[in-house]
Amino acid sequence: xxxxxxxxxxxxxxxxxxxxxxxxxxxxxxxxxxxxxxxxxxxxxxxxxxxxxxxxxxxxxxxxxxxxxxxxxxxxxxxxxxxxxxxxxxxxxxxxxxxxxxxxxxxxxxxxxxxxxxxxxxxxxxxxxxxxxxxxxxxxxxxxxxxxxxxxxxxxxxxxxxxxxxxxxxxxxxxxxxxxxxxxxxxxxxxxxxxxxxxxxxxxxxxxxxxxxxxxxxxxxxxxxxxxxxxxxxxxxxxxxxxxxxxxxxxxxxxxxxxxxxxxxxxxxxxxxxxxxxxxxxxxxxxxxxxxxxxxxxxxxxxxxxxxxxxxxxxxxxxxxxxxxxxxxxxxxxxxxxxxxxxxxxxxxxxxxxxxxxxxxxxxxxxxxxxxxxxxxxxxxxxxxxxxxxxxxxxxxxxxxxxxxxxxxxxxxxxxxxxxxxxxxxxxxxxxxxxxxxxxxxxxxxxxxxxxxxxxxxxxxxxxxxxxxxxxxxxxxxxxxxxxxxxxxxxxxxxxxxxxxxxxxxxxxxxxxxxxxxxxxxxxxxxxxxxxxxxxxxxxxxxxxxxxxxxxxxxxxxxxxxxxxxxxxxxxxxxxxxxxxxxxxxxxxxxxxxxxxxxxxxxxxxxxxxxxxxxxxxxxxxxxxxxxxxxxxxxxxxxxxxxxxxxxxxxxxxxxxxxxxxxxxxxxxxxxxxxxxxxxxxxxxxxxxxxxxxxxxxxxxxxxxxxxxxxxxxxxxxxxxxxxxxxxxxxxxxxxxxxxxxxxxxxxxxxxxxxxxxxxxxxxxxxxxxxxxxxxxxxxxxxxxxxxxxxxxxxxxxxxxxxxxxxxxxxxxxxxxxxxxxxxxxxxxxxxxxxxxxxxxxxxxxxxxxxxxxx
Ligand code: HEM
Ligand SMILES: [Cu+2]
Numbered sequence: 001x002x003x004x005x006x007x008x009x010x011x012x013x014x015x016x017x018x019x020x021x022x023x024x025x026x027x028x029x030x031x032x033x034x035x036x037x038x039x040x041x042x043x044x045x046x047x048x049x050x051x052x053x054x055x056x057x058x059x060x061x062x063x064x065x066x067x068x069x070x071x072x073x074x075x076x077x078x079x080x081x082x083x084x085x086x087x088x089x090x091x092x093x094x095x096x097x098x099x100x101x102x103x104x105x106x107x108x109x110x111x112x113x114x115x116x117x118x119x120x121x122x123x124x125x126x127x128x129x130x131x132x133x134x135x136x137x138x139x140x141x142x143x144x145x146x147x148x149x150x151x152x153x154x155x156x157x158x159x160x161x162x163x164x165x166x167x168x169x170x171x172x173x174x175x176x177x178x179x180x181x182x183x184x185x186x187x188x189x190x191x192x193x194x195x196x197x198x199x200x201x202x203x204x205x206x207x208x209x210x211x212x213x214x215x216x217x218x219x220x221x222x223x224x225x226x227x228x229x230x231x232x233x234x235x236x237x238x239x240x241x242x243x244x245x246x247x248x249x250x251x252x253x254x255x256x257x258x259x260x261x262x263x264x265x266x267x268x269x270x271x272x273x274x275x276x277x278x279x280x281x282x283x284x285x286x287x288x289x290x291x292x293x294x295x296x297x298x299x300x301x302x303x304x305x306x307x308x309x310x311x312x313x314x315x316x317x318x319x320x321x322x323x324x325x326x327x328x329x330x331x332x333x334x335x336x337x338x339x340x341x342x343x344x345x346x347x348x349x350x351x352x353x354x355x356x357x358x359x360x361x362x363x364x365x366x367x368x369x370x371x372x373x374x375x376x377x378x379x380x381x382x383x384x385x386x387x388x389x390x391x392x393x394x395x396x397x398x399x400x401x402x403x404x405x406x407x408x409x410x411x412x413x414x415x416x417x418x419x420x421x422x423x424x425x426x427x428x429x430x431x432x433x434x435x436x437x438x439x440x441x442x443x444x445x446x447x448x449x450x451x452x453x454x455x456x457x458x459x460x461x462x463x464x465x466x467x468x469x470x471x472x473x474x475x476x477x478x479x480x481x482x483x484x485x486x487x488x489x490x491x492x493x494x495x496x497x498x499x500x501x502x503x504x505x506x507x508x509x510x511x512x513x514x515x516x517x518x519x520x521x522x523x524x525x526x527x528x529x530x531x532x533x534x535x536x537x538x539x540x541x542x543x544x545x546x547x548x549x550x551x552x553x554x555x556x557x558x559x560x561x562x563x564x565x566x567x568x569x570x571x572x573x574x575x576x577x578x579x580x581x582x583x584x585x586x587x588x589x590x591x592x593x594x595x596x597x598x599x600x601x602x603x604x605x606x607x608x609x610x611x612x613x614x615x616x617x618x619x620x621x622x623x624x625x626x627x628x629x630x631x632x633x634x635x636x637x638x639x640x641x642x643x644x645x646x647x648x649x650x651x652x653x654x655x656x657x658x659x660x661x662x663x664x665x666x667x668x669x670x671x672x673x674x675x676x677x678x679x680x681x682x683x684x685x686x687x688x689x690x691x692x693x694x695x696x697x698x699x700x701x702x703x704x705x706x707x708x709x710x711x712x713x714x715x716x717x718x719x720x721x722x723x724x725x726x727x728x729x730x731x732x733x734x735x736x737x738x739x740x741x742x743x744x745x746x747x748x749x750x751x752x753x754x755x756x757x758x759x760x761x762x763x764x765x766x767x768x769x770x771x772x773x774x775x776x777x778x779x780x781x782x783x784x785x786x787x788x789x790x791x792x793x794x795x796x797x798x799x800x801x802x803x804x805x806x807x808x809x810x811x812x813x814x815x816x817x818x819x820x821x822x823x824x825x826x827x828x829x830x831x832x833x834x835x836x837x838x839x840x841x842x843x844x845x846x847x848x849x850x851x852x853x854x855x
Contacts, residue, residue, distance in 0.1 A: 018563055018568040018569060018656075018657075019547075019568065019569055019570055019655075019656030019657025019658075019659070020544065020567060020568050020569065020570075020572050020656035020657070021568075022566060022568060024566070024567045024572060024573075025573075028567065028572060028573035029543070029567070029573070031573055031574045031577065032540050032543070032572075032573045032574045033538065033539070033540065034574070034577075035540070035574040035577060035578055035579050035580075035599070036049065036127075036538070036539040036540035036574075036579060037539065038052070038539065038600075039600045043600065045605055046600040046601055046602050046604075046605065047136075047600045048132040048133050048135070048136040048598065048599070048600060048601070048604060049128060049132060049539060050117050050118060050120075050121050050128050050129055050132065050135065051118070051438070051518075051539055053117060053132070053135050053136050053139050054114060054115075054117040054118025054119075054135075055118060055438060055518060056139060056143075057110065057113070057114030057117055057118070057135075057139045057142075058111065058114040058115060058118060060110070060114075060139075060142070060143045060146070061106070061107050061110045061111035061114050062107075062111070064102050064103075064106040064107040064110075064146060064150070065103070065107045065111070065424075066505070066509075067102060067150060068098070068099050068102040068103045068106075068107060069501075069502065069505065071095050071096075071098055071099040071102070072099055072498060073498055073499070073502055074087065074095055075087075075092070075095055075096060075099065076462070076494060076495040076498040076499075077495060078092060078479060078480070079480070079481075079491050079494070079495065080491060080492050080495040081488060081491070081492065082480065082481055082482060082483040082484075082487065082488050082491075083480055083481075083482070083483065084480050085480070087479060088479075089479045090160065091156075092479035093160035093477075093479070094153060094156070094158040094159070094160045094179075095153075095158075096162070096477060097158065097159050097160050097161060097162055097163060097165075097183070098150070098153055098158050098159070100162065100163030101159065101163045101183060101186060101187075102150065103419075104163060104279070104283075105186060105187060105190045106142075106146045106149070106150070106186065106190070108283045108419070108423055109190055109194055109279070109282060109283065110142055110146075110190065110193060111427065112228065112282065112283060112286045112287075113138075113193065113194065113197035113201070114139075115286065115290070115427075115430065116197065116201055116225045116286065117129065117135050117139075117197070117200070118438070119221065119434065119437075119533060120201065120204055120205065120221075120222060120225060121204070121208070121541060122437075122532060122533035122535070122537060122541050122542070123219050123221065123222060123531055123532055123533040124204070124205065124208055124209045124210060124213065124218075124219075124222060124532070125209060125210025125211075125213065125532045125541075125542070125545050125546065125548070126204065126208035126209070126210070126541065126545075126581045126582070127540055127541045127545075127579065127580065127581040127597070128541070128579065128581060128597055129200050129201075129203075129204040129208070130200070130203050130204055130207065130208055130581075130583075130595060130597075130671045130675075131199070131200050131203070131671075131675065132579075132597055132598060133598050133601070133603070133604045133640055134196050134199065134200055134604075135196070135197070135200055136604035136605070136608075137196065137604040137605075137607060137608050137611075138192065138193035138196035138197055138200075138608075139193070139608075140604060140605050140608030140609065140612075141189055141192055141193060141608040141611045141612055142189050142190065142192075142193040144608060144609060144612040145185070145186070145188070145189035145611075145612040145615065145616070146186065146189060148612070148616055149182060149185060149186035149189070152179075152182040157177065157178050157179050157182060158179060158182060159179045159180050159182055159183035160175075160179055161175060161179075161180060161183070162477060164272055164273075164276065165180065165183055165246075165268075165272075166265060166268060166269065166272075167246065167249075167257035167258075167265045167268050168257060168258065168259075168265050170183075170246065171246075171249060171250065171257060171258060172249070172250045172253070175250075178619060178620060178621075180246075180250065181247065181250065181619045182619060184243045184246060184247050184619075185615050185616065185619045187239065187243050188243065188615050189612070189615070191236055191239065191240050191243070192611070194232050194236050195232065195233075195236060195679075195682055197229075197232070198228075198229040198232040198233050198236075198678065198682075199229075199675050199678045199679065201225050201226065201228070201229040202226065202229045202230075202233075202674070202678050203671050203674045203675050203678070205218070205222050205225060205226045205229075206226070206586040206674070207583050207584060207586060207671050207674065208581055208582070208583060208584065208595075208671075209222075209584055209589045210532065210545050210546060210547065210548050210582075210584070210589065211545070211546075211547040211548075211570060211582070211584060211589055211590065211591050212547040212548045212549060212589060213548045213584075213589045214587065214588050214589055215586075215587055216307075217548060217550060217551045218551075219293060219531050219532075219551070220289050220292035220293060220303060220306065220309060220310070220313075221286070221289035221290060221292065221293045222289075223289065223310050223313055224285045224286050224288060224289025224290075224292070224313050225286055225289065227285055227313045227314055227316075227317040228281075228282050228285050228286055228317075230317060231278045231281060231282050231285075231317055231320065232282060233678060233681055233682055233685065234278075234321065234681075234685055235274065235275045235278035235279065235282070235321070236275060236682075237682055237683075237685035237686040237688070237689055238271045238272075238274040238275040238685070238689045239271065239272060239275035239276075240686055240689075241271060241686050241689040241690055241693065242268055242271035242272055242275070242689075245257075245267075245268075245271075245693065245790065246268065248786075248790065248793075249263075249786075252779070252780070253780050254779045254780060254785075254786035254789065254790065255780070255782065255783050255786055256693070256697070256783060256786055256787070256790075258783075261704070261781070261782050261783055262697065262700075262701035262703070262704035262782045262783035262784060263697065263701075263783040263786070264696070264697060264700045264701070264783075266328075266331060266333075266700070267693055267696055267697060267700075269327070269328050269331065270324070270328075270692075270696065271689060271692075271693070273324035273325070273327040273328060274321070274324045274689075275324075276324065276327065277320055277321075277323045277324045277326070277327065278317075278320045278321060278324075280320070280418070280419075280422075281316055281317065281320040283419065283422070283423045284418075284422040284423060285313060285316065285317070287382075287422055287423045287426035287427065287430075288313070288355055288422075288426070289313070290426050290427075290429065290430045290433075291359060291379055291382065291426050291429065292309060292355070292358075292359070293433075293529075293531065294375050294376070294379055294429055294430065294433050295359055295362050295363060295376075295379060296362060296529075296530065296552070297433070297527045297528070297529035297530065297531075298368075298369070298373060298375060298376045298379075298433075298527060299362055299363060299365070299366035299367060299368065299369055300366065300367035300368045300528070301362055301365045301366060301367055302362075302530075302551060302552055302555075303358060303362050304358050304361040304362045304365060305354070305357075305358040305361065306551065308354055308358060309354065309355055309358050311351075311354075312351035312352070312354040312355050312358075313351075313355075315350075315351040316348060316351040316352065319344065319347060319348045319351065320348065322341070322344045323341060323344055323345050323348060324341075325337060325338070325341040326341050326342065326344075326345045326396075326397060326402075329341075329342075329399055329402045329403065329406070330402070330403060330406045338399055339399070342397055342398065342399050345393075345397035346394055346397050349390060349393070349394060352390060356383070356387065359379075359383070360383075373432075373445065373527075374429075374432040374443070374445055374448030374449055374451075374452060375429045375430070375432045375433035375527075376429075377429075377448075377449065377452045378425050378426070378428045378429035378432065378452055379425075379426070379429045381421075381425045381452060381455075381456045382421055382422070382425035382426050382429065384421075384456075385417055385420060385421030385425060385456075385459060385460070386417070386418065386421030386422045386425075387421075388417050388421070389414060389416075389417030389418035389419075389421045389422065390418070392410070392413065392414040392417060392467065393414060393418060395414075396410075396411065396414060405470060405471075407475055407476055407477075408469075408470035408471075408473060408474060408475055408476060409466040409467075409469045409470035409474045409475075409476055410466070410467055410470025410471055411470065411476060412463075412466050412470065412476050413463045413464070413466035413467045413470060414467075416459075416462075416463045416466075417463055420459055420463075421459075425455075428451075428452075428455070428508065431443070431508070432448050433527065434533075435512075435515075435516060435523075436522060436523035436524065436526045436527075437522055437523075437533055437534065438518055438522055439515065439516045439517050439518060439522060439523060440517040440518070440519050440521060440522065440523060441515045441516075441517060441523055442515070442523050442526050443511050443512065443515050443516065444511050444514065444515055447507055447508075447510065447511040447514075448508075448511065450504075450507055451504045451505070451507040451508045451511070452504070453504075454500050454501070454503050454504030454507065455500075455501050455504035455505065457497075457500055458497045458498065458499075458500030458501035458502075458503070458504060459497070459501055460497070461493060461494070461496060461497030461500060462494045462495075462497030462498045462500075462501060463494070463497070465490040465491075465493045465494050465497075466490075466494060468486075468490055469486075469487055469490045469491065469494075472484070472486060472487065472490075474487055520538060520539075521538075522537070524536070525554070525561070529554065530551075530552025530553065530554045530555040530556075531551075531552060531553070531554065532546070532548070532553060532554070534554060535554070535560070535561055535564050535565075536561055536564070536565045540574075540579075542564050542565075543564055543565050543566070543567050543572060544563075544564050544565075544566075544567045544568060544569035544570055544571060544572040544656075545564075545569055545570045545571050545582055545655075546560055546563070546564055546569040546570070547569065547570070569656065570582065570591070570655045570656045570657065570659065571594075571655040571656065572656065575594075575653045575654070575655075576594070576596060576650065576653065576663065578596050578597070578599070579596070579597040579598070579599055580594050580595060580596050580597060581594075581595050581597060582594060582595070582655065582661070583595045583665070583671055591655065591659055591661055592661070592665065592669065593661050593662045593663065593664065593665045594653050594655070594661045594662070594663050594664075595664070595671060596646060596663060596664060598640070598643065598644065601640065602636075603636045603637070603639050603640035604636075604640065606632065606633075606636040607632070607633045607634075607635075607636035607637045607640065608633075609629075609632070609633075610629045610630065610631075610632035610633025610634070610635075610636060611629075611630075611633045612629075613625075613626070613629030613632070613633075614626050614627075614629040614630040614633060617629060634804070638808060641808070641825075644672075644824075645664075645812075645817070645822060645824040645825050646664065647822065649821075650663035650664070651663075664824075666821065666822075666823050666824050666827060667827060670824060670827075672824050672828060673824075673827060673828065673831070676827075676828045676831045676832060677831070679832070680831065680832065680835045683798065683835060683839070684835070684839070686794070687794065687839050687842070687843075690790065690791060690794055691842075691846060693787065693790075694787045694791065694846060694847075694850075695850075697783045697784070697787055698784075698850075701782075701783055701784075702854075704782040704783055704784045705784050705851060705854065706777075706784070706851045706854075706855060707854075707855060708855050709851070709852055709855050711775055711776060711777060712775065712848065712851055712852070712855075713771030713772055713774055713775055713848070714771075715848075717767060717768065717770070717771025717774075717848075718768065718771065718844045718847075718848040720764075720767050721764045721765075721767045721768040721771070721840070721844060722764075722840075722841055722844055724760045724761070724763050724764035724767065725760075725761070725764045725837045725840045725841055726837070726841075727757075727760050728757040728758075728760035728761045728764070728833070728837065729757075729833065729834060729837045731753050731754070731756060731757035731760070732754070732757050732829075732830055732833050732834070734753060735750050735753055735754055735757075735826070735830075736826070736830060738750050738753075739818070739819075739820055739823055739826060740820060741820070747813050747814075747816075747818065750813055750818075751810045751813050751814060754806055754809060754810050754813075755806075755810060757806065757833075758802075758803045758806040758807065761799045761802060761803065761806075761836070761837075762799060762803065764799075764840060765792070765795060765796045765799050765840075768792055768795070768844065769789075769792050769796075772788060772789065772792065788847050791843045791846065791847050792843070792847075794839075794843070795836075795839060795840050795843050798835075798836045798839060798840075799836060799840075801832070801836075802829070802832055802833050802836045805828070805829040805832060805833070806829060806833070808825065808829070809825050809826050809829045812825050812826075
């Protein structure tokens with residue numbers, strides 16, 4: 001017997017005795033419903049529950065799909081015949097840039113996270129993800145910021161540098177005006193919501209699974225989202241830094257990408273593609289996860305090769321980081337690395353292949369397939385289109401072929417086969433599959449089939465001919481073309497196909513308008529699926545939280561839906577009267593404590609508006625109003641945090657079956673500590689990208705680096721700065737000791753010491769910058785100066801954040817909300833503080849040590 005089996009047989013539920021006896025107290029359900037009730041009227045905007053935020057989030061991402069689709073139709077109409085003059089070249093540039101950017105950043109990535117927000121809690125048997133307000137905030141910032149960003153098209157200020165915005169084309173010299181800044185802005189919102197989503201997903205998947213749902217029993221979709229969150233954590237920081245550098249270069253003329261001053265446009269390409277390639281998997285892996293859920297449900301067979309598929313997901317995640325250079329084969333990088341990355345690119349076909357074979361084997365073992373239902377049709381369409389895209393992918397991984405096909409329509413064809421096959425079709429499958437889980441009625445099978453065939457034929461008609469136009473030499477990103485033999489006819493075919501796709505999508509929209517209704521009850525388990533999201537549920541998710549004993553609990557524990565609904569499993573009510581969920585251990589999923597969750601409130605919406613306003617106004621260079629919005633954002637944020645570390649003295653709560661759980665928890669096993677650790681990893685990755693940039697710029701232009709120590713600040717500067725950093729860390733450590741001793745008289749001294757520690761941090765930055773100001777090197781003069789000052793600026797930013805956290809902690813202490821047992825605020829601040837100190841020391845070592853090594 002394995003450990004998990006031993007636990008299962010030792011628990012109630014296997015011998016007919018469930019954790020909670022019947023009958024349940026009369027007012028129990030009432031109290032649960034009360035806690036999770038939506039606020040009435042306009043205040044529904046303050047709701048943070050995943051049921052609402054998830055649906056809004058998906059709806060908004062879908063809206064962006066439609067909008068970017070309209071742009072695609074515009075382009076295809078323009079390209080239908082040679083020598084067409086419907087769109088001016090400038091407009092065309094904006095349209096294709098916006099199409100690509102919106103599809104990738106405002107549709108695909110947010111959609112992936114939105115589906116996660118909606119599905120994960122119920123699939124895992126949680127009442128909600130652990131940070132509902134974070135999801136709400138991420139959603140609102142994205143929705144508002146994204147819509148304004150899209151609006152830039154109507155004012156003619158949309159970006160036009162292509163979705164990957166290569167400098168020097170996008171530098172201030174060649175892209176004056178605000179257009180490029182709008183692109184950087186749009187990306188900024190996705191960066192924020194992607195990181196927020198990743199934190200939510202990592203902590204949610206690892207800590208809020210139903211009791212007994214060990215890692216080996218976790219639904220594949222949750223696995224895929226966990227891997228994706230990991231990709232976001234390590235890949236997004238590269239693009240965060242890249243956009244930061246480009247914006248700083250555009251605003252302040254710090255030359256990171258300008259060759260004449262020792263910068264290098266290739267730095268952008270490295271950073272962008274280090275993110276950009278994993279990005280494709282950030283989009284594809286969740287889709288693969290959905291397919292791995294849909295196929296078992298539609299065939300009545302558990303997924304064949306579950307463990308292999310998990311391995312394939314993790315393997316793809318790892319490999320995807322080694323592939324970014326295949327987007328740069330034509331940039332003249334060394335032959336050896338080209339060969340290496342070419343081989344690596346082909347290797348990634350292996351884990352994808354494993355998944356495809358697992359799906360085919362499951363379909364082959366099907367118990368029930370006919371009649372073919374719409375979700376399954378879309379899955380089959382996905383197989384076909386995605387495999388074709390994979391084949392052309394192997395072709396372009398062959399270096400000489402890539403040199404040939406580079407920047408032609410062959411690439412446009414390849415990328416759409418992969419993206420539409422790998423993401424859009426699984427998504428429509430998921431839409432038809434999971435609609436009954438939120439809607440009172442399922443979508444129409446008849447309309448769905450029509451939509452499928454229109455889209456399937458349309459996609460192949462649109463994009464297959466593009467392989468041929470590409471091989472015939474038609475370049476991408478041209479607003480029109482001469483009447484070469486064959487080009488005209490093939491393009492007309494493509495345009496016709498695009499309208500067929502549009503017709504199919506329109507049918508789906510009509511279907512949704514006709515049949516999609518959210519209202520308390522859903523349509524139930526219409527596909528007879530096996531996973532927990534199909535339990536009967538309301539706003540509070542399922543009435544009670546079951547202990548699961550396998551991967552398809554609904555198939556293996558037949559009485560489950562009824563028992564869950566009767567409240568016979570764990571946590572059948574709302575014992576504290578608030579929203580709450582069970583936090584379990586990360587591997588075995590044993591209950592650890594009860595997490596009290598926030599309910600509706602204005603702060604996520606207000607701070608999102610503040611954030612959006614801040615970035616938007618900054619983009620159009622209205623600095624003062626921007627700062628005002630920034631302050632609004634921070635105040636709202638602090639208000640929301642203020643309530644998140646409540647009184648710890650709640651008595652333990654009985655959730656049934658003799659399980660007594662503490663309410664909240666502090667220290668390394670609390671969910672907020674985990675979130676903080678993820679944030680630290682993200683921060684370290686941003687800093688790591690900065691270190692990479694510094695060293696990369698040195699390798700391309702060692703000539704602008706100091707050749708003697710004479711131009712460096714003297715040793716005393718970094719020595720003082722480092723001592724200040726260390727001293728502030730010591731003070732925080734002292735506070736920690738103090739707090740552990742738990743005397744209320746210590747609070748005064750604690751506040752003073754923490755305040756002093758904040759000052760020391762600031763002083764360390766001032767000293768470091770002053771040291772550089774004392775030298776002749778300036779940030780605008782060379783890539784060296786820019787890199788040095790950027791390391792300092794990054795550190796200054798982190799210090800500012802830590803200072804805010806420090807002052808906040810002092811305020812908590814002053815209000816008597818900090819004690820030995822109520823110390824989450826302090827613990828999180830401390831963790832981030834130590835990180836900022838470590839980053840500062842590493843930065844000093846790099847900036848002062850590295851040039852001395854060379855000199
Ligand atoms: C649904 C039908 C679609 C059509 C008809 C379509 C059409 C096009 C066309 C004609 C171009 C080439 C523009 C040019 O190089 O001149 C293009 C580029 C692009 N498309 Fe699509 N597209 C569709 C869907 C999608 C989807 C679903 C995605 C992503 C999820 C996507 C992402 C992109 C990207 C990233 C580019 C490159 C833009 C650039 O070069 O800056 N497209 N699309
Ligand atoms: Cu790639």
